Amino acid sequence: MTTDAKRTVRVSKTLSRVLRHDPASIGVTLDEAGWVAVDTLLAALGRHGTRVDRAELDHVVETNNKRRFAYSEDGSRIRASQGHSVAVDLGLSATEPPPVLYHGTTGRNLEAIHRDGLRPMSRQDVHLSADTETAVRVGSRHGRPVVLVVDAAAMAAAGHEFRVSANGVWLTDAVPAEYLHPLA
Template sequence: MLNHTAEVSLSKFMTKLLRHTPAEYGLLLDPEDGSCLLEDLQRVIHAAPKWAGITEEDIRQVVRNSEKQRFAIEEDRIKARYGHSHAKLAYEPGVPPEVLYHGTHQAALPSIFKEGLLPMGRQYVHLSEGLHFASLAGSRRGKLILLAVDTVKAVHLGVTFYYAGNEVWLSEPVPPACIALREEP
């Protein structure tokens, strides 16, 4: 069983492998859903000297304990649910709740209110059904600002939304007219 520090470190490495630079490590992901065999991921992880002793149960522990639920294991396959920068995976369009949330920081607001929400190096804009995930994402770079996205208006303006699982929604760029500061309850 991994301690918390090792778990966080392995999670970051798995994120790199499954979301950003799989080819750099010789990991082939399914072009449809971004998954690979769990044993293939474990083999690639083992190739890094720091992780030579990692077991399948260690990988499963990271998946279970990931606060943002970044990964999913289905049968003998594992994938990152969202956040890919290496390839644009196909998701089924869905009908989101009327309001989704996006966490950001103060310095980003002028750009967001001028240009809208953009993927910023990712394939999609990341939104969440609840405030918890939006807060986690937005608090990384400074004072947290929560934005509310009017999805009804966004769909009317041509934005497509995709459900990535675990309260996370992905979308094409969201126009400024659909974005507001979240009012405190």
């Protein structure tokens, strides 16, 4: 990995921490929908040791393989697309899910998942993917991946709500264990 690529990853991780979990760490406040002015963010990052200009920020947003960040329509504000542990309302409408969705995890979590289902833990929502490849990638971050199939059609029929973020991650409040099955 080149130095530039390492820098891009480091800036992306900093943005994730600030825009999803701890905006106060650099003295910024997210609005109720998770937005912060780009100029405010860049100035605060600089004051806290991470000098980033707009061109580099644009590069990080454009090249992030998970499309974690989004600009407002006029480009003056930025936010994380999902994954917040701080309270925000992304304003996402309920959306009919595909018949099945997937969740990547590791074997050490299976006992609790079979008992309690999927819960958001420290985040606001449970994150699901529309394809197994993404679920494998997510599960791989913490060990050997296990992919669970979510019967999204049955959940929706039972009244559970789904939303889809700007980067294609499916969100729901929780997934009860009866809607989960191992990937065949």
